[in-house]
Amino acid sequence: MILGIDVGGTHTDAVLVQNFQLVKKAKVLTNQANIMASLLEAADRLISGNNTNNIHRIVLSTTISTNAIVQNKTNRVAMVLLSGPGLSPATLNLGKDTYFAKGYVNHRGIPIKNVNSREIEDISNKISESQIRQIGIVGKFSSRNPQQELDTAELLQNPSRNISLGHRLSGQLNFPRRIATTYLNAAIHDIYRGFVQDVQNFVTRIGPNIPVYILKADGGTILIDKSLDCPVQTIHSGPAASIMGILATTCIKEDAVALDIGGTTTDISIFADGVPLLEPSGVSIDGRKTLIRGLYTKSIGVGGDSVVGVENGNIFIGPQREGPAAALGGPFPTPTDAMIVQDIITFGDKRKAEGAIAFVAEKLHRSIQDTAHAIVEKTAALISDNVRQILAEINNKPVYTIHELLEGKVIQPKMLYVVGGPAAIAPFVAENLGYPYCIPDHSEVSNALGVALARTTAEITILADTEKRELIISEEGHVQNIPHNFSLEDAIEVGKKTLREKAVRMGAKPDDIIIEITELQEFNMIRDFYTTGKNIRVKVQIKPGLISAGQARSNHA
DSSP states (O other), X not given: OEEEEEEXXXXXXXXXXXXXXXXXXXXXXXXXXXXXXXXXXXXXXXXXXXXXXXXOEEEEEEXXXXXXXHTTOOOOEEEEEEOOSSSOGGGXXXXXXXXXXXXXXXXXXXXXXXXXXXXXXXXXXXXXXXTOOEEEEEETXXXXXXXXXXXXXXXHOOTTOEEEEHHHHOOSOOHHHHHHHHHHHHHTHHHHHHHHHHHHHHHHHHOTTOOEEXXXXXXXXXXXXXXXXXXXXXXXXXXXXXXXXXHHHOOOOSOEEEEEEOSSOEEEEEEETTEEBEESSOOEETTEXXXXXXXXEEEESOOTTEEEEEETTEEEEEEEEOSSOGGGTOSSOOHHHHHHHTTSOOOSOHHHHHHHHHHHHHHHTOOHHHHHHHXXXXXXXXXXXXXXHHHHHHTTSOEEBSSOEETTXXXXXXXEEEESTTGGGHHHHHHHHTSOEEOOTTGGGHHHHHHHHBOBOOEEEEEEETTTTEXXXXXXXXXXXXXXXXXXXXXXXXXXXXXXHHHHHHTOOGGGOOEEEEEEEEEEEEETTEEEEEEEEEEEEEOOOBXXXXXXXXXXX
C-alpha cells in the first residue's frame, strides 16, 4: 500500500492506495503550528485497524518551503560570488550579506583567475562576526567547471555552517538565476530540516523502515532525506500536487485547463494535448527567478474560504482568508457559504451560512438568495478572468511541455477539469469560459492521490570538451577525462548511465525510470581554420509522470 499526503495551507488530505486503487481517504484541518499533529490525525483515520506493515511507501507534498519564502520566515544567508568580468555587481541588488571574491572561469570552464585564499579567509571572518550560518557559493560559469566553488567551500567550511553550491542545484547557465536558486536553497534550509524531522518522527510512529518521499516542483519525487541537500526543489510542491492529481484521476488527451480550488487559493494549470506545461527557464517565487524546473501553474487569491465583503456597493472576494466558512464556524461570509445557501453543496450548518450571507445582502439591499447567487457568479468570473489572462500570456510565447517544445502551438482548451473541496462551482466557471467541465472522482483528495502515484524524477547535464579532453556532470560535481574522439553518442550513453544511478539513489524503482533526451548540442571548435575539437552538451531527464502510469490512471474508474 501507498500512503499519500498533501499538506495544504487549509487542509491536509491523505489517501491509502493499494494495487493502484484508492481504498480510503481522509481530510483534516492543517495545524500550521504543529504539522506533525495534522499528519498523525490524517494517518490515524486511514490506518487504524490496518496492518502498517503493508505500507511500503509514503509520499508527501508540502507548502512549507513556499510559505517560508513568501512570508519571509527564512534564514539569513551570506552569498559568496565569483562573478568575474562582464556583469556589474550593482545590477544584482543582493543586499549587505553579499561578498564578491576573486576567482573566474570562462564559458568553456577554463580557469582565468584563481581563488584568493587570504581573501576568502577575510570573508569567512566577516561572516562569523555577523553570526550567519547559511552560506551560498556561486561562480558565473561553475556549471562548466565547479572546482572554484568547491575550493571556496573548503576554505569556508566549519561545523557550524551549512553551504549551498550553485553547480549542484542546476547545470544551466544563467548567473542571476543560479544566485537566486542557491540563495533560496540556503535560506529555507533550517525550516525545511525541521519539517523533515517532523515527518521522520511521524513515520517512526507509523512503522519502521518505510521509505518516505517528497514531491518536487516538477511533479516528481525524491527520498526525503536526500531532499535535505536541495530543499529549494520543493518550492511549488503544493501546486505540482494539483497537476499530478489531475493526471491520476483523469485521462486528458486534449488541450485543457485544470483548476484546484482550495480554501485559500485556486491553482490554475494548463495542458497541451494532455501534457502539463513546464516553466522552461525555472519557476519564479516572491519575485526571484530560479533555475528550478517546475510544472507551470499560477495561484490566485480566490478560494472557498475567501472573505466576502462589500465595497462601494460592489461585492469583493479575497484574497484574505480568515478561517473556515461561516457554516463551519468561521467568522466571515465566504463563497462556500454562498454555495451552501444555493444548495450547490450540502455540508455545514445552512442556517449559519444564511446568516453570514444576510450580512452581505443587507448592504446590497438584495435578498439572501440573490446575494448568494451573485457571490457564486462573482467567484466564477474572477477565476475565469484569470484563466483567460493566463492563456493569453502562454499563447504569446513558445509552449513548453514537460518533455518538449511545441513549435507554433496555440492552446485552445476543449475541457475544464476541476478538483478541490469547492469543486462544485465548476459549472459556473465552465459556463463563463464556454467549454465543458469534468469533476473527477475523488476530486476532494486528488492532490494526495497524485502525490501517492508520482514517480521519482531527476535530470543531469553532460558537458564535454574534446579539445580539453574533459567531461563535466555539473549537478554531480563530477569531472573526468575523455578521449579526443569522444562523440555525441558517447555523451548520451554517459548521461543515461549517470542519470539511472542518480535516480536509484533518489529512490526510483527500475520500472519507473523512463529516460529521455531533452537537449542535444554539438559544435566544432575552430582555431586557425582547423577543427580542434568538439563542444558537446546533452541534457537527460526522467520524464515526470505516474508510477506504472498505464495502470495508475485506471484508479478513477
